[in-house]
Amino acid sequence: MRDYTTAATQFDYLQTAAEALDGDLSALNACIECCDRHVASGRTALYWEGRDGSSARYSFGELQQQAARFGNFLKAQGIGPGDKVAGLLPRTAELLVAILGTWRVGAVYQPLFTAFGPKAIEHRLSNSGARLVVTDSANRSKLDEVNGCPSIMTVAEASEQRAGDFGFRDQLAQQSADCEPVLLGADAPFLLMFTSGTTGPAKPLEVPLRAIVAFQGYMRDAVDLRPEDNFWNLADPGWAYGLYYAVTGPLSLGHSTTFYDGPFSVESTCRIIHKYAITNLAGSPTAYRLLIAAGQTFAEGIKGCLRVVSSAGEPLNPQVIRWFADNLGVTIHDHYGQTELGMVLCNHHGLQHPVHLGAAGFAVPGHRIVVLDENNQELPAGQPGILAVDREQSPLCWFGGYQSGTTKAFVGKYYLSGDTVELNADGSISFVGRSDDVITTSGYRVGPFDVESALIEHPAVIEAAVIGKPDPERTELVKAFVVLAKDVAPSPELAETLRLHVRQRLAAHSYPREIEFVTELPKTPSGKLQRFILRNQEIAKQQADAAHAASA
Structure with missing residues (x-):
């Protein structure tokens, strides 16, 4: 295991990256890096498992041929470098073919989470100007309600x-299986992501090809992905963590990935x-936490199987860390990142450094x-402030701004994450909360503005405010405060109607699990x-309820 101090002070990453990508960074293609370069190895690229127990495996060579066919189809439609191709697909081989084939012709892949409703899909497609959306029969009907929907390809x-x-x-x-990859510069985009905001709908951002280098670094240093490992990332490729680190990261290293096309359960997890x-x-x-809730059923099912476990998306509870150590004899480490950055703060499995309960880790x-104060001055250890990236001294930081071209997140040489953290004496950083x-x-980031907008679309609603309510299982649950129209009476039935309205328009993870009807909302004078x-x-309220329960 390498020492963290040595690894973290080596800033010649661009040269290292050029060598890792078998060339210089001026001529790249993501399909080459994630597929073609590994065909000669004969290795498996994808292990696929269906919800009914059916399964299949695909080599890098098989995916290369199918990606080339998809690429030739795109070229026949006039789709090429810089054009957007959206995927509204579950975790299947066709999803991976669509991603790789899009990259092959220099186009940009745009993920659409399959739980999205028509409103969320329409916003993303209209902003991206996608030329094509690839979907399946289970999700095809959602596109009927999308205004201005591009051409559709259906599995x-x-x-x-x-x-x-x-x-x-x-x-x-x-199509022919012969499709020459298009080579592009390191700053050319290969992914188009959307990230939730507080004052507007989800914002688009482009991920450049040079981000592949950073994705590889995370897989190698933080995940400690080794050639002998069998790797499974539970995250859906409709989101950043899944697309970055269940697809791009492992495949670019010539490592296989695992897709399970089915609902999450303890049984399926243990089986796979x-x-x-x-x-x-x-x-x-x-x-x-859901696995732990199954107790010894889960522990007995996989004890002795896992070497390392990584956690991302929200802070890792100390009790989860202890449970994995005590019941499975395995180390689970907390990792922090954002759609805009990838993973940038980790307790690294592959590097030697101190690991403290509650700390998100080291850069x-x-x-x-x-860590910055309100005047954007760097803070010493022991004082909470905003987590920021020093872009001038971060050669692997690839985020260049949102597609709109305007952002308050860049202040001088810093990118401000919007998260409150605290620097520890040993150089590690502890997460405090969102600022x-x-x-x-449940690991998803939800912008309150999107939920509020969906609620206001309902004729019974005049105003709405949405917050995250602390929850021990989900970290936060979505709660809405709703002001009703003059002649509408609040009721449990109406609350359920509004919940379903949001769920159908946005996504299953975005709908408000709690709705409270109020007569007015708190506002500033403006x-x-x-x-x-x-x-x-x-x-x-939660603290008062807890105190009352303790004294009862």
């Missing part, structure tokens, strides 16, 4: 194929860990992470919503 049986749609299998069968001899596991604290090599209103629930007042009221 479906012949009997389910819609008139006017391109058929995925038929179209690929007609055993069937594929998983030794290196990554996921969210919510998933781990990922290639990044300088600091804005973005909600973290009319700006003060969500923090509502959040503080909820925390005070």
Whole structure:
């Protein structure tokens, strides 16, 4: 195991990256890096497991051929460098083919989470200007409600194929498996992501090709992915952690990845860990807490299988760390990142450094992470402030701003994360909380503005405010405060109607699990919503309830 101090002070990463990518950074193609370079090895690239127990495996060579066919289809449609191709697909081989084939022709892949409703999909497609959206029969009907929807390609049986749609299998069968990859510069985008905000809808940001270097560093140093490991990242590739580190990261290292196309459960998790001899596991604290809730059933099912476990998406509870050590004899480490940055603060499995309960860890090599006060001055240990990236001394920091071109996150040489942290004496950093209103629930980031907008679309609602309410299982749950129209009476039935309305329009993880009807919302004199007042009221209620229960 390498010493962290040595690894973290080596800032010649661009030269190292050029060597790792088998060339210089002026001519890159993500399909080459994540597929073509590894064909000669004969290794498996994807292990796929269906919800019904069916399974398949695909080599890098097989994926290369299918990606080339998909790439030729795109070229026939006039889609090439810089164009956007969206994927609304579950975790299947077709998803991976669409991603790799998009990259092959120099186009940009845009993920759409399959739990998104029409409103969330329409916002992302209209902002991206996507030329094509690839979906399957289970998600196809959502696109009927999307205004201005681009051309559609559907993975479906012949009997389910819609008139006017391109058929995925038929179209690929007609194409040649010879498609020359398009080489681009390191700053050319290969992914288009959207990230939640507090004052507007989700914002688009482009991920440049040079980010692959940073993704590899995380897989190597933090996840400690070794050639002999069997790796499974539980995250969906519709989100950053899954797309960055269940697809791009492992494949670019020539390592296989695992897709499970089914709902999360203790039974399926244990089955897949055993069937594929998983030794290196990554996921969210919510998933781990659900597994722990199964008690010894889960522990007995996988004890002795795992070598290391990584956690990302929300702070890792100390009790989860202790449970994995005591019951499974395995180390689980906390990792921190954002869609804009990738993972930048970790307790590294592959580097030697102190690990403290409650600390998010140390800066990922290639990044300088600091804590700033309200005047954007760097703080010493022991004082809470805003986590920031020193961009001038972070050669692996690839985020250049949102597609809109404007952001308050850049102040001088710093990128401000919006998270409150504290620097510890040994150089590690502990997470304190969000400094804005973005909600973290079950590992997902939810922008309150999106939920409020969906609620206000309902004719019964005049105003709405949405907050994250502290929750021991999900970190936070989404709670809405709703002001109703003059002639509408509050009721449990109406609350359920509003919940379903949001769930159908946005996503299953975004809907408010709690709705409280109020007559007015707290605002500033200028009319700006003060969500923090509502959040503080909820925390005070929870504390009062806990005190009452303790004295009873």
